[in-house]
Amino acid sequence: MLRDQSLEEISDGKLYKLSDMARVDSKGCLGCSEVCCKNMADTIVLTPIDVHRLSRDLPISPDQLLERACQIGQVDGLLLPHMKMSKSNNACIFLDAENRCLVHNQRPDVCRLFPLGRLWSDDGDFSYILQKNQCKKHDLVKIRVRDWIGDQGPEYDAYIKQWHRLLKIATKKNEDLIEAGQETKIKVLCKYILKKLYLTPYVGADGETLAEDMDFYTEFKKRIEEIEGRL
Ligand code: SF4
Ligand code: SF4
Structure with a gap:
């Protein structure tokens, strides 16, 4: 937080x-x-x-x-x-x-x-x-x-930093939306991020849940980049 x-x-x-x-x-x-x-x-x-x-x-x-x-x-x-x-x-x-x-x-x-x-x-x-x-x-x-x-290694630290960065960007975006009188868009944005990063399972091409943290980090990075592109 x-x-x-x-x-x-x-x-x-x-x-x-x-x-x-x-x-x-x-x-x-x-x-x-x-x-x-x-x-x-x-x-x-x-x-x-x-x-x-x-x-x-x-x-x-x-x-x-x-x-x-x-x-x-x-x-x-x-x-x-x-x-x-x-x-x-x-x-x-x-x-x-x-x-x-x-x-x-x-x-x-x-x-x-x-x-x-x-x-x-x-x-x-x-x-x-x-x-x-x-x-x-x-x-x-x-x-x-x-x-x-x-210690979970530098990859975990990189992941936590990406996560923290997104929190900062999203907070700023929300402030901008409030200032622009577009509060209704905040709910849409929050639901999108919740679905994209938490609710959509992290699975491989075979549909199996990713077992290795390294594979999770790769997929997470892709998703974060997509979200940041939209923000
Ligand atoms: S997951 Fe729940 S029970 Fe386990 S350490 Fe955290 S707060 Fe405690
Ligand atoms: S001793 Fe253990 S259970 Fe008690 S406050 Fe500390 S971490 Fe929590």
């Missing part, structure tokens, strides 16, 4: 790289189930690859995933899916009775980073930050950022 807050307001004030050590390791979260998977409202926003991986591995179609496990909300001028919180205990749909994530290997980017986050610079690059007042454990241990988030 795009935020307009100072570094000191949201974090410990430091910028972290993959090779830096950060005090984030909860050592399996033993005994804690307080936050991060509960009472998260609409904050666990999914990026397109999160939906792709979850739907691929469950397996379930993207529209079934969004219907059963997610809700759609307005984020940065777009309609984006976030994890649904259960009505009974206000926990993520994928949190089991022992407070374990049922989709740990496919967990979304936001969950993978927690309690880290990304801070974006004007040139479209990012650093990692340690978010304030997030993880409730008091005895967090230092670990290298790369090991904590499970």
Whole structure:
């Protein structure tokens, strides 16, 4: 999500790289189930690859995933899916009775980073930050950022940057449409992006869901370019 807050307001004030050590390791979260998977409202926003991986591995179609496990909300001028919180205990749909994530290997980017986050610079690059007042454990241990988030390589970073760039472009486009008194077009634009990047399955020529992240990135790039061309 795009935020307009100072570094000191949201974090410990430091910028972290993959090779830096950060005090984030909860050592399996033993005994804690307080936050991060509960009472998260609409904050666990999914990026397109999160939906792709979850739907691929469950397996379930993207529209079934969004219907059963997610809700759609307005984020940065777009309609984006976030994890649904259960009505009974206000926990993520994928949190089991022992407070374990049922989709740990496919967990979304936001969950993978927690309690880290990304801070974006004007040139479209990012650093990692340690978010304030997030993880409730008091005895967090230092670990290298790369090991904590499970470094997914430069291709993943390139993907996240493309995604962030689209959010910025779409936000600007929405502002322009509002200024021009063409608010009705915003809804059309949001639905188009949701369908193109989330609901249309990422499949190969054989109709099979793309198994490799590399193939996803290639297809995602094509779709992003098409959208940016229309914006
Ligand atoms: S996907 Fe897993 S880690 Fe993320 S909020 Fe749900 S239960 Fe927690
Ligand atoms: S708040 Fe921290 S220790 Fe507690 S469940 Fe979340 S990540 Fe684990």
